[in-house]
Structures are given as C-alpha cells and as structure tokens.
Amino acid sequence: xxxxxxxxxxxxxxxxxxxxxxxxxxxxxxxxxxxxxxxxxxxxxxxxxxxxxxxxxxxxxxxxxxxxxxxxxxxxxxxxxxxxxxxxxxxxxxxxxxxxxxxxxxxxxxxxxxxxxxxxxxxxxxxxxxxxxxxxxxxxxxxxxxxxxxxxxxxxxxxxxxxxxxxxxxxxxxxxxxxxxxxxxxxxxxxxxxxxxxxxxxxxxxxxxxxxxxxxxxxxxxxxxxxxxxxxxxxxxxxxxxxxxxxxxxxxxxxxxxxxxxxxxxxxxxxxxxxxxxxxxxxxxxxxxxxxxxxxxxxxxxxxxxxxxxxxxxxxxxxxxxxxxxxxxxxxxxxxxxxxxxxxxxxxxxxxxxxxxxxxxxxxxxxxxxxx
Numbered sequence: 001x002x003x004x005x006x007x008x009x010x011x012x013x014x015x016x017x018x019x020x021x022x023x024x025x026x027x028x029x030x031x032x033x034x035x036x037x038x039x040x041x042x043x044x045x046x047x048x049x050x051x052x053x054x055x056x057x058x059x060x061x062x063x064x065x066x067x068x069x070x071x072x073x074x075x076x077x078x079x080x081x082x083x084x085x086x087x088x089x090x091x092x093x094x095x096x097x098x099x100x101x102x103x104x105x106x107x108x109x110x111x112x113x114x115x116x117x118x119x120x121x122x123x124x125x126x127x128x129x130x131x132x133x134x135x136x137x138x139x140x141x142x143x144x145x146x147x148x149x150x151x152x153x154x155x156x157x158x159x160x161x162x163x164x165x166x167x168x169x170x171x172x173x174x175x176x177x178x179x180x181x182x183x184x185x186x187x188x189x190x191x192x193x194x195x196x197x198x199x200x201x202x203x204x205x206x207x208x209x210x211x212x213x214x215x216x217x218x219x220x221x222x223x224x225x226x227x228x229x230x231x232x233x234x235x236x237x238x239x240x241x242x243x244x245x246x247x248x249x250x251x252x253x254x255x256x257x258x259x260x261x262x263x264x265x266x267x268x269x270x271x272x273x274x275x276x277x278x279x280x281x282x283x284x285x286x287x288x289x290x291x292x293x294x295x296x297x298x299x300x301x302x303x304x305x306x307x308x309x310x311x312x313x314x315x316x317x318x319x320x321x322x323x324x325x326x327x328x329x330x331x332x333x334x335x336x337x338x339x340x341x342x343x344x345x346x347x348x349x350x351x352x353x354x355x356x357x358x359x360x361x362x363x364x365x366x367x368x369x370x371x372x
Contacts (some may be wrong), residue, residue: 002307004300005332005340008052008314010255010290012220013096013168015052015314017306018237020326022258022294022316023055023100023171026066027112031061031122033073035082040089047093048344048364050328053097053314056086058173059162061154065179066102068112069122074158080165087166092368093344098169098228101158101213103151105179106133106188108142115120129182129189129196129205129303135266148195148205151179153160156212163217170221171256172209173230177264180206184343185237185264186247203245207252214253224256224292225249229279232267239279243286250289257283258292258316274302281311292316302333 008015021043028038039056047054060066060073073079083099090097106128109119118138127147128140143151155172162170174180182188183205189196195204206225214223229242246257259280262269269275271321276295284291290358297303303315321327332341333354342361353355 002310002313003337003340004307004315004335005337006126008042010169010222010224010289012218013222015096016094017050017052017328018314019051019303019331020053020098020292020314020316021046021051021055021095021321022318023057024322025057025071027068027070027158029070029072031069032078033063034072034079035067035072035086038071039086042092043086044089046088047095047324048347049321049325050341051095051317051321051333052328053096053098053169054090055100055169055316056083056140056167057356058100059158059310061101061103061151061158064108064124066126067104067178068110069119070112074099074165075154076163077161080161080264083162083165083167089368091166091168092366093364094342096168096193097166098171098222099162099165100171100173100207101155101162102173103154103179105129106360107137107177107184109138128179129191131261132188132190134177136255142191145324149265151205152208152212155209155217155282159213160216163221168221170213170217171224171226171258172206172213173226174206174209175226175258175260175263177228178260179238180209181228181264185231187231187233187236187265188222192328199241199244203241205285206245207248210249210252210254211336222255223253225254226258226260227283228261228263229276229283230261231264232262232269233265239282242261242279245285246283246287250287254289254293255289256290256314258294259283260294260310272307273298277306277311281309284310284312290314294318300334303331304335
C-alpha cells in the first residue's frame, strides 16, 4: 500500500509525501510577468502547510504565451531573480519547488477571470495550430514552421532558466486547451502538414518540446507533463491517445504524467469527486509511468484510497489548498498519521497540541533574508 505520507523520489528530487500543490494561476503580475510579493506569500504558505511538492502556476515561455497580461513569465533572464526567490522560499519550508512552463496559444490575450472577456489593455494577437478560435476569444494566427521552431526553442530556454532559478521539478503544460493541447486535438488542429492530421502529426509538437526540454536540463531535474486525457467531446482528443502519447514521452525522459481533462472546447463535464481519477489510472496502467491525480479531491481518506487502489502516485490539490493551506497537516491528523509529519518549529506550539508529531523541522527555523 502506498501511504499518502511516504516519500517519492523523481530523479534528484525527493518529495516528503505524496501531496502536491497543483499550479494555479494568480493573475497578479504586472505586464512584465515578474512574480510579486503575492506569489511569495501564497507559495510559502502552502509549503509551510506540509505539501511535498509546490508547483508555481502556468509560467509563460514567451510574452504571447501568457493567458492574460498579468501572468507570470520566465521568457527572459530578467525574470530569474524573482523566480529564484520563489524556489528558495518553497525549499526553505521543506517542499520541492516546481514550476509549470506554458504557452496559452489561442486562449491568450484575455482579461483576468474576475473581469472576463478579452484583454483591453496590453493585449496582443494570439497564435495557434490553425486559424480556429475558442468561442468568444480571438481567432489565432496559424503558426508557420519558423513559429513552431520558436515555440520549441522557447520551452527549452525557459526550462534552462527554471533550473538556474532553483526549481527541482519542471512540468510542461499540454492540457486545458492551451497551445500544446491545441495541437493534440483534431478539434483545434486542422493542419494537413507534418504538424497535424493523424496522431503522429498532431503529437509531434508535444514530443519535440519534451525532447528539447529534457536535453536542455540536467539529468537530476525531474520532468513532468500535464495532459487533458479527454476533451469530453466527440471527435476530440481521447484517453486512449493520452495513454499512447504517455508511453512515448516516458521514453523521451518524462518522469511524471499529471492527468487532468477538458478545457479545449466548451463541454458538458460530469463533475463529481475524483472525476478525473479514472484517466490517471488508465495512464498509470497503460503507460507504466508515475502519475498525478487531480480534480475534486478534497478529503484525506479519498486521497489515501486513490493511492491504495493503485490509481495514482501523487495527489495534486488545487482549490482545496486555496481554502486550506494546511490541508496536508489536517489530513495527517484525520488519518491518524501526525507521526508522519514534521512541523515548522515556529508552529510547534499549535500542532503539538493536536497529538504527537514526527517532531520539529529544524531547517525551517533557519533565518531567511531580511526584507528590504
């Protein structure tokens, strides 16, 4: 049985438990894409809360790869110092620092979700595999060969910067209707050249990005990729195709498949607790690769059962961790596993009253740099 609080090693990164913070966009940068004090506080809190892996939100590989003008970026060396602070603050609290690198494709140049619609200031013309727009958004410019080559190069260069910043896990975003997913699905990829058409053509960009990123980073850096295992729409990308592509990218050096679903086109999704777990289980069994499950996983026993039943290797939480940054510690209490966690010494007075923990995590007590 895999315990929710057992460690997991992915290349040179060892997670202290199987709980991860899924990448969640905060839309809290200026138009330069440099992370802010909000990101520092947000990510540090979740690392203090006990997660084993903390993944920084979708981080654009180019300015036109942002979803909104307020997205985080890592497309230039000027971004590295701020990311170095994020990676360091996550690691200081005992979690593995990770980052998701992404290109929004045709879903770019929108406003923050609490505003809605298209970006009215600092907007741009999006690109995509074909001149087919997401309903209500811009019609993208279809990428030519040079544009595709630039996308591959941008992913590789961003991955190098991520390593320089101190991230130990990098996730390539190929889900949720963003650029790499757009190439995968025949609903958005209507090309008839070597980057479209059949499965081989539609998956080519994802495979080439994986290969380029793996070649650009040291062997000890863990590499993951997020797939939407289904479009939930007839004629779209399927679970079976996800399993086959997962086999292929594993051979190219992927260590973990993060299995999500949907968001390429508006669709009726059968939302229910753990509704995406069957996709994760299919990839784990069919591709013989470590997987992360995500999606309406909210209860500690639910998370443990997913691992016990062999459906996933890591549990990623998103909105539940926005509601409760200390979910991992509360889960340990609920499952009778307080002995499996080490608390920040600064918070020991609170957690030691809940029961016997695994002790204090002394490295977390180290003095951080003074605020300027």
